[in-house]
Amino acid sequence: MSSVILNALGHSADELSKMVQTSLQGGNGGELFMTGTRHFSQTLSNGILQQPSVALIKGGSVRRINGQETPFVVFDGFAAHDLNNALNLISKVPQGKAPTVNLTASGIAPKTSYYTQNDAFEGVELDVLQAYVVDLLREIDSYARQQDTRVANVDVQVAIAGQDKLIVRADGRVLSEYRPKCQFVVNVVLIEGDKKESSSENFGLPFTYTELLNARDDLRAMVDRCIEKASNNLTAIPAKGGDDFEVVFGPGFSGGVVLHEAVGHGFEGDFHSKDIASFQGKIGERVAAKGVTVYEDGTVANARGSYNFDDEGNAPEKTLLIDDGIMVGLINDELSAAALNMPLTGNGRRESYKHKPMPRMSNTYMEAGNATLDELIGSVKKGYYVMELNGGQVDIVSSKFVQNGTVVREINNGQLGAYVKGVSVAGKGNESYKHIIGVANDFEISKNGMCGKEGQSVPVTTGQGSMLFAKGALKVGGSA
Amino acid sequence: MKHLDTCKRAVQLALQKGASDAACTISTDEKTTISVNKGQSEGLSASTGVSMGIKVFLGQKVASFAVNDLSDESVTESVETALMLAKGSPENKFEGLADKSLVGKVSEQEVALIDAVDKTAPFTPEQMLQMAIDMEDAAYAVPSVAAVCSSDVKQGRDTSYTYLSNGFEGVEEDTWYQLVIDPVAGTGDKKVTSYDYSVAFHQADLDSVQTVGKTAGEKAAAMLNQVQLPSSGKMPVVFSPEISSSLMKGCLKACLNGAAIYAEKSLLDKSSIGKKLFGSNVTLLDDRLKPRGLSSSAFSVSGIIGPQSVKFVEDGVVQNFTMGVITARKLGMSPDLGREGMHNAYFKPSDISVKDMLSDIKLGLYVTGTMGRGFTAENGNISYTVEGYLIRDGFLTGEFVLEATIAGNLVEMLNSATFANDLTDRNGLNASTTRVDSLTVS
Incomplete structure (x- = not known):
């Protein structure tokens, strides 16, 4: 096995495996988790190039599983002294009394990767890379300003990163991989008279830098969408609120965020093992309308949320959560699977080596339906078409969720009407989804998405076709 | 003040290698956390961290580098890479350190007045565990509290060292203690949650774990009406x-x-x-x-x-x-x-x-x-x-x-x-x- 991290530590995989097994023996599991990340980013803001930033961050942590008790030691850097110290500290933790964790799918090294393992920087020197990035930033800025004279500010950022990861498990298995990542973010501000509106687009995908540079047409299209959205919002009128609106969410990120917040979080096993989940005890029960089928799937090729093994070293899976409206599965890591005596689903993820893993989503999506978006909109007497959201929030205990719409249109008697602003949409995840009356065939999976839970952020995606909620399923907050 | 010396060394190295100005900050942190669930420890987490950020100027061309390896080779590499990137950067007319005439000297009296460092010994892991258990118990003692999402006791120490080539140097340090609990009241589809917390630089300024647990429990229970x-x-x-x-x-x-x-x-x-x-x-x-x-x-x-x-x-x-x-x-x-x-x-x-x-x-x-x-x-x-x-x-x-x-x-x-x-x-x-x-x- 070749690994940048093993080379830096000066250990062979076998040596390190023995060290970790010795340190963690007597417990139920655990692992050494190490990453080395190289990151380059540059921003152009208001016509001025900001300083390039480079970061080189490396470190690791050791976790021991003693039943539900998981002592954890974190260290920065790859120094042998710090690694040995952490392994030594964790070995002194008294052994737990809890039953052995049932590890079913553990430690399977990936045969094929779900994304390229090529160097994000493709071996070029940073100053060469910087020159390419500066060209791209300038090009995007001037492109945006050429499209519309109302453009008052353009912020555009490119970030290129690559991460080496090494996991050595208590059972001795060693896993390593490399993951490239390219991120592009653009924000455009339009000013007309005394009105000001801005709009953003972004993506972050497992690309190398040339794949990003070659995607110029897509990047320009993102600028076009920003301008179109901000321009439409300049005409937007304050929205009326109420609980008698039908609501159509657009495909991909728009409806997908609702799915992620309102449903997905409620299926995370740690909440169930603590008896605090709103979807507690509902396996086998109807939680959504007939026709609603939802998967959590870490194996989608080239998706932002995919991984070759999770942060406990387990293989990702495609897990059925809702089958034709019936709740059938949960999202588990090793601890929650053991506590609930349910299948491990390879969803143990963490923000970085400084954090313990917990059950997290990866790519969460609803199967496409048969309707078309036009049919859904055409069937609405009085409602809103939510085309874009700026993310959302859920109270996992009460199942209450809220989403703030950033691009929203009225629907009156089947016709799209004015753009409106100030729409928030609230509901109860374990109730509202029973009142979906249509899912369209325009399935899309998002190219962006970050999920926060207990202070840890991980990249995710969401996907689905457009969907329609019946009158009364959701409460719309307005600004009129 | 080993880290302040490293900051100075990095800045001086950048100046030697042609930078017109440079700024360096090193931050360190130590943190321990314990969580309990239904009276059982979820394990002590202990972490130590260090990171350095260096920013170099070639006139109004700049670049910055962040790294968490403070070995001599790593510091040298950071300075050299930042300089290489600064060379390739366009001029930014707004860049540059603060004018020397604006830069001050840190007052020891003011640092003493802020009093951000608790000289008391930090809590032991055993004390932290007992506090988390007591806080959870206080929440469960409130009628209709049925579960607790988490009962956490955390403590830490943060230090930052700054050195700028315009002559400024500064060190800031604090200790901190934090209690957080979020109980759940009610059952089934009627569950609600609330929280309470206490955070302070000094142990003596923390609310008692009983107060925090009880307040959080009562806040959650009141939401059932x-x-x-x-x-x-x-x-x-x-x-x-x-x-x-x-x-x-x-x-x-x-x-x-x-x-x-x-x-x-x-x-x-x-x-x-x-x-x-x-x-x-x-x-x-x-x-x-x-x-x-x-x-x-x-x-x-x-x-x-x-x-x-x-x-x-x-x-x-x-x-x-x-x-x-x-x-x-x-x-x-x-x-x-x-x-x-x-x-x-x-x-x-x-x-x-x-x-x-x-x-x-x-x-x-x-x-x-x-x-x-x-x-x-x-x-x-x-x-x-x-x-x-x-x-x-x-x-x-x-x-x-x-x-x-x-x-x-x-x-x-x-x-x-x-x-x-x-x-x-x-x-x-x-x-x-x-x-x-x-x-x-x-």
């Missing part, structure tokens, strides 16, 4: 001190941010200074030297010390923005206040009691929680999902509304806002109970 909002429309809204500081001050802070103003991402612009945009009741000021204040600071990262207190809004008139050196240059203003951000900022309270503030409200909402991202700084529009208690006939009731929405505009809110006399200093940002009459509730 749910009612629907009796009617929609414009009505008085009263924000709890916590919500007022996060919502009202959070929104205003975003608008007073110089970088956002320059980027057209605030409803304010440069000409707002000196204008009366808000009600005469609104005065927002800070205090960077507040003893044991959670966001006290003896200096800013630019090396500018600045006055003890800055008024951002006085009697409704906008007075100052927050800004660093670069933003100040962009706006054509002076960074001499040394306010990259606000320190222990608060809205000046009035002498009206909360009781009197509520006395003429026939029907209103006392907001204890918000959800969503409902604020647009460009235009001040506000639309949040909120929860809270009904106010009827001049009194706060126990009738809890789990879901309502408030809509309006920050400028209108700050024109109708009254701040009660119950200002406390629980957080780094504080506000007293605040009444606003311009919001639509539905």
Whole structure:
């Protein structure tokens, strides 16, 4: 096995495996988790190039599983002294009394990767890379300003990163991989008279830098969408609120965020093992309308949320959560699977080596339906078409969720009407989804998405076709 | 002061290799956390961290490098790479360290006044575990508390070392202690959750674990008495001190941010200074030297010390923005206040009691929680999902509304806002109970 991290530590995989097994023996599991990340980013803001930033961050942590008790030691850097110290500290933790964790799918090294393992920087020197990035930033800025004279500010950022990861498990298995990542973010501000509106687009995908540079047409299209959205919002009128609106969410990120917040979080096993989940005890029960089928799937090729093994070293899976409206599965890591005596689903993820893993989503999506978006909109007497959201929030205990719409249109008697602003949409995840009356065939999976839970952020995606909620399923907050 | 020496070495190396200026900061942190679930430990987490950021200047060409390996080879590589990138960067006319004439010297008296380091020995892991268990027990002792999401005890120590080639050096250190608990009341589809916490630089300033656990449990239990909002429309809204500081001050802070103003991402612009945009009741000021204040600071990262207190809004008139050196240059203003951000900022309270503030409200909402991202700084529009208690006939009731929405505009809110006399200093940002009459509730 070749690994940048093993080379830096000066250990062979076998040596390190023995060290970790010795340190963690007597417990139920655990692992050494190490990453080395190289990151380059540059921003152009208001016509001025900001300083390039480079970061080189490396470190690791050791976790021991003693039943539900998981002592954890974190260290920065790859120094042998710090690694040995952490392994030594964790070995002194008294052994737990809890039953052995049932590890079913553990430690399977990936045969094929779900994304390229090529160097994000493709071996070029940073100053060469910087020159390419500066060209791209300038090009995007001037492109945006050429499209519309109302453009008052353009912020555009490119970030290129690559991460080496090494996991050595208590059972001795060693896993390593490399993951490239390219991120592009653009924000455009339009000013007309005394009105000001801005709009953003972004993506972050497992690309190398040339794949990003070659995607110029897509990047320009993102600028076009920003301008179109901000321009439409300049005409937007304050929205009326109420609980008698039908609501159509657009495909991909728009409806997908609702799915992620309102449903997905409620299926995370740690909440169930603590008896605090709103979807507690509902396996086998109807939680959504007939026709609603939802998967959590870490194996989608080239998706932002995919991984070759999770942060406990387990293989990702495609897990059925809702089958034709019936709740059938949960999202588990090793601890929650053991506590609930349910299948491990390879969803143990963490923000970085400084954090313990917990059950997290990866790519969460609803199967496409048969309707078309036009049919859904055409069937609405009085409602809103939510085309874009700026993310959302859920109270996992009460199942209450809220989403703030950033691009929203009225629907009156089947016709799209004015753009409106100030729409928030609230509901109860374990109730509202029973009142979906249509899912369209325009399935899309998002190219962006970050999920926060207990202070840890991980990249995710969401996907689905457009969907329609019946009158009364959701409460719309307005600004009129 | 090994780390301050490393900062100096990195800056000197950059100057030797041709930089016209350089800045280096090293931060270290130590943290231990323990969580319990149903009386059982979830394990002690211990972490130590270190990171260094170096910024090099070739005139007005700049680049920065962040790294968490402080070995000599790593520091040298960081400086060399940053210089290489700076060479390839275009000139940025706004870049550069603060002018030498603005840079001050850290006062030891001020550091002593802030008193951010607790000399008491930190809690032992055994003490932390017992505290987390006791806090959880106190929450479970409240009738109808059925579960606890987590009961956490955390402590740590943070230090930062800064050295700038314009001659400034500064070290900042604090110890901190934190208790957090979020209990669940009710069962089945009626479950609700709330939380309470205590955070302080000194152990002696922490609330007791029994108080925090009990308060959190009672807050959750009280939410079970749910009612629907009796009617929609414009009505008085009263924000709890916590919500007022996060919502009202959070929104205003975003608008007073110089970088956002320059980027057209605030409803304010440069000409707002000196204008009366808000009600005469609104005065927002800070205090960077507040003893044991959670966001006290003896200096800013630019090396500018600045006055003890800055008024951002006085009697409704906008007075100052927050800004660093670069933003100040962009706006054509002076960074001499040394306010990259606000320190222990608060809205000046009035002498009206909360009781009197509520006395003429026939029907209103006392907001204890918000959800969503409902604020647009460009235009001040506000639309949040909120929860809270009904106010009827001049009194706060126990009738809890789990879901309502408030809509309006920050400028209108700050024109109708009254701040009660119950200002406390629980957080780094504080506000007293605040009444606003311009919001639509539905």
